[in-house]
Amino acid sequence: MRRLAGSAAPLFLCLWVCLAIVPLAVGAAVSVLQRRGLHVVWSLTPAGYGELAESGRFGVVLHTALLAGLVSLVCLAAGLPLAVWLARSAKSAVLANIVWICLTAPFFLDPAARTLSLRLMLGAHGVVNAGLLALHVTRAPLDWLLFSDFAVFIGLVGPYFPNMVWPITLSVLLIDKALLEASADLGAGPWHSFRFTLLPLAMPGIIAGLVMTAIPALGDGVVPALLGGGRREYLADAVTSLSTSMNYTAAAALATVVMAVLCGLCLSGWLAWRRLSKS
Amino acid sequence: MDAAFRAAARLLLAAGFGITALIYAPVAWLALLSVSADPLSGWPGGFTTSWYASLSASLGWRAPMLRSLGIAGIVAILCVLAAVPPARAWPRMRRGRVSFAALILLPLGVPGIVLGLLVFTTWRVLFGVHMGAWSLVLSHFIWAYPFALISMLVVTLRTDPSLAEAARDLGAPPLRVLCDIELPALMPGIVGAGLFGFLLSFTELPRSIFTGGQVQTLPLYSFAQASAHSSQIKLIFCLNTLISLASLAAAAVLVVLLRRRTA
Amino acid sequence: MTSAARLRDAALLHAKNICLAHGTVAALDGVSLDVRAGELLTILGPSGSGKTSLLRVLAGLETPQTADALTIDGADMRAVPAHLRPTATVFQHYALFPHLTAGANVEYGLRVRGVPRAARRAQAERALALLRLADKYDRRIDQLSGGERQRVAFARALVTRPLLLLLDEPMGALDERLRATLEADIRALQQSQGMTIVQVTHSRDEALSMSDRIVVMHAGRVVQTGAPEDIFERPSTRFVAAFMGGGEPHRWPHRADRPAWRAHRLRRADLRRPVDRRTAAAPWPARLPRRARGSCPAWRGRLRRQSAGRRRAHAELPRHHAPD
Numbered sequence A: 001m002r003r004l005a006g007s008a009a010p011l012f013l014c015l016w017v018c019l020a021i022v023p024l025a026v027g028a029a030v031s032v033l034q035r036r037g038l039h040v041v042w043s044l045t046p047a048g049y050g051e052l053a054e055s056g057r058f059g060v061v062l063h064t065a066l067l068a069g070l071v072s073l074v075c076l077a078a079g080l081p082l083a084v085w086l087a088r089s090a091k092s093a094v095l096a097n098i099v100w101i102c103l104t105a106p107f108f109l110d111p112a113a114r115t116l117s118l119r120l121m122l123g124a125h126g127v128v129n130a131g132l133l134a135l136h137v138t139r140a141p142l143d144w145l146l147f148s149d150f151a152v153f154i155g156l157v158g159p160y161f162p163n164m165v166w167p168i169t170l171s172v173l174l175i176d177k178a179l180l181e182a183s184a185d186l187g188a189g190p191w192h193s194f195r196f197t198l199l200p201l202a203m204p205g206i207i208a209g210l211v212m213t214a215i216p217a218l219g220d221g222v223v224p225a226l227l228g229g230g231r232r233e234y235l236a237d238a239v240t241s242l243s244t245s246m247n248y249t250a251a252a253a254l255a256t257v258v259m260a261v262l263c264g265l266c267l268s269g270w271l272a273w274r275r276l277s278k279s
Numbered sequence B: 001m002d003a004a005f006r007a008a009a010r011l012l013l014a015a016g017f018g019i020t021a022l023i024y025a026p027v028a029w030l031a032l033l034s035v036s037a038d039p040l041s042g043w044p045g046g047f048t049t050s051w052y053a054s055l056s057a058s059l060g061w062r063a064p065m066l067r068s069l070g071i072a073g074i075v076a077i078l079c080v081l082a083a084v085p086p087a088r089a090w091p092r093m094r095r096g097r098v099s100f101a102a103l104i105l106l107p108l109g110v111p112g113i114v115l116g117l118l119v120f121t122t123w124r125v126l127f128g129v130h131m132g133a134w135s136l137v138l139s140h141f142i143w144a145y146p147f148a149l150i151s152m153l154v155v156t157l158r159t160d161p162s163l164a165e166a167a168r169d170l171g172a173p174p175l176r177v178l179c180d181i182e183l184p185a186l187m188p189g190i191v192g193a194g195l196f197g198f199l200l201s202f203t204e205l206p207r208s209i210f211t212g213g214q215v216q217t218l219p220l221y222s223f224a225q226a227s228a229h230s231s232q233i234k235l236i237f238c239l240n241t242l243i244s245l246a247s248l249a250a251a252a253v254l255v256v257l258l259r260r261r262t263a
Numbered sequence C: 001m002t003s004a005a006r007l008r009d010a011a012l013l014h015a016k017n018i019c020l021a022h023g024t025v026a027a028l029d030g031v032s033l034d035v036r037a038g039e040l041l042t043i044l045g046p047s048g049s050g051k052t053s054l055l056r057v058l059a060g061l062e063t064p065q066t067a068d069a070l071t072i073d074g075a076d077m078r079a080v081p082a083h084l085r086p087t088a089t090v091f092q093h094y095a096l097f098p099h100l101t102a103g104a105n106v107e108y109g110l111r112v113r114g115v116p117r118a119a120r121r122a123q124a125e126r127a128l129a130l131l132r133l134a135d136k137y138d139r140r141i142d143q144l145s146g147g148e149r150q151r152v153a154f155a156r157a158l159v160t161r162p163l164l165l166l167l168d169e170p171m172g173a174l175d176e177r178l179r180a181t182l183e184a185d186i187r188a189l190q191q192s193q194g195m196t197i198v199q200v201t202h203s204r205d206e207a208l209s210m211s212d213r214i215v216v217m218h219a220g221r222v223v224q225t226g227a228p229e230d231i232f233e234r235p236s237t238r239f240v241a242a243f244m245g246g247g248e249p250h251r252w253p254h255r256a257d258r259p260a261w262r263a264h265r266l267r268r269a270d271l272r273r274p275v276d277r278r279t280a281a282a283p284w285p286a287r288l289p290r291r292a293r294g295s296c297p298a299w300r301g302r303l304r305r306q307s308a309g310r311r312r313a314h315a316e317l318p319r320h321h322a323p324d
């Protein structure tokens, strides 16, 4: 059995690298190749990036990244207390179980159908506007509720919220209860216990949550397509339009830019964390 | 300081509950619309089950549905088979933990639509694979496997390794140890990995757009109908209401199993 | 606080009728306890008797279902959360923060009190040096041995200068040597700093050798309270008698004014001596270590001051030991 495992592990890793890792490298490679018509020529050129700059797609990446960042920060702010509550202080096991189920199911809901339903709710004649009108919050239906950054934000926060809560809850569950008791015993109030004990110990979960929220939100195609309204291009729109026009070098360049931005974010986050944990 | 902190935490906790509710508002609305006379108006009213009747009569969604079920089943099995050995070995791994984890989690760090595009170009151009059912299975596997592995690891990291050692010490051969001690202990993780594999594949859209070729899965079908403002949308509402109910049930099973082991 | 000015016998901690239940399990069933300022009180009892639960109630980590009184230094503690109580605990399993170094662990209590960095570093270094860990300041917790962890936990609790130091089986995981050193350390610290200590143990020998007073617990109740000699010699119930007398006969260490570590050296030397058959069956204090007996006037004086029954025991002492 051990011998079997010994040979299966490298085989699996090779397959994994071929299937999942090589494409990432290929993207970076293709992005600097020259394109002639629909074909790719083996000579190096930054033309793909030039095309991106011309069509203003760096701005698209930046705008989508800001939106995804905002989404994940909101998810973190609301998800951290919920995760701590789920892992530590939920008085009622039944309620905690219900919340867990509610947070598990969204992984499995069809994104198109849910987003479509949200579109019907947010429209000028939708239930949200009707409710606001009935409560006399506004005089006329709010037109920025749908086909706007706001709509995309709302559409993204919900589905990716569980991605934040899950890993944080798991990491808080793994913290020994005795450590928080020791912290209180040493005179740390709720804030100090949180800042000096819980937060650093939950940091792996928080980082996992940020990655698992921000990155899918960045690349989500359904929500911008159905709620964005087409007035503004989002990252997924750019990827789709570049690839449907068979402009593979520019598409690969776009993918590489996204990866570079993400690597930069991860690196700076890691450095920030190291400085934070040192002080 | 502490009072302000407590107030802020309570406020944010309320926001957390609010966002949880926000996830379900569209789903509940969807369910309401699916039994309404005119779902596309966006308003419920005029209770009818006729859309469910025409759903059961209609044929368009069946082939994508069956295909999605099959693909999701295969992905689930692959996920379990590939997640159990590394998760079992993890606590005993001396070197390479971090690089292994980084390698597995790296694709999670790339937006699905970007990865779909890259995977499509690489497999198609470099490996000459034709896009179809198998490329869907593989791209879904790449998507679901990290989740499956994490759910296995949550269980193996909390399982006492001395249990297996005790069994071995009492004279059980390796296979008996596996069947009698380890598999029962790992069962929540196995169920979790399988469910993640199944349901993440079942609802996968951004990668499928690129790796599906001519093959249509259920999410591809729904997305096409939804973007085309098709008359089939009413049926999609019905279908998704049913799927939501099924996934809530599946989630309930998953949560109860995982919590029994971890809490 | 005015620890120097405090009378030695003033009650620092007063707890009355404390009941604590974990679900349906009653862990504490009407426990009352008084701790005098400056004393080392040992809570002794078999495993599961509620010792840890009692310490956790005192530290504020558990809320008892009833508590007629719980005061520390005259202040009612019943509504005071753990982080505002003037206590510090050395936990049974230490509960050291794995994400901090040994030094940062010791500094923790000062950091949350807003002590400036330089000052708290100096204090932490002093506390570590006191426990002979001066060179371990930058170690991560997982790079420390069991005994070192124990002493870091100790330093971490000490550095906040608690009115009441709570020790939960502080020597549970230590080997015999470390145990002896640490017993001496605790005693020395308590005497030099005038600290009040409540210590939990299930080890009879540990309790007898270092306490000023002993509280024996059984099944969530206090069954007897008194000086070590008192409890050992005149157990009030059959349970206490069995618990104090069972197993290996106790070798009474002398409780002299001399530094405690020398007492322990004597005791260990004594253990290596072959057991004297003639005295093996005799009750305490017949088996008092010879050298201790000879060099321990303070201890004898203490006995002499006590009751008539005790005096009889004292009178027996030379007789049993004469032919040794």
Ligand SMILES: Nc1ncnc2c1ncn2[C@@H]1O[C@H](COP(=O)(O)OP(=O)(O)O)[C@@H](O)[C@H]1O
Pocket: C022, C023, C025, C026, C027, C045, C046, C047, C048, C049, C050, C051, C052, C053, C054
């Ligand atoms: N968290 C808990 N839940 C249920 N029962 C507990 C818990 N903690 C302690 N007990 C029970 O309370 C009793 C006293 O426990 P404890 O104070 O830990 O005993 P000791 O420290 O003397 O060994 C025991 O019977 C134990 O089983």
Ligand SMILES: [Mg+2]
Pocket: C051, C052, C053, C092
């Ligand atoms: Mg205990």
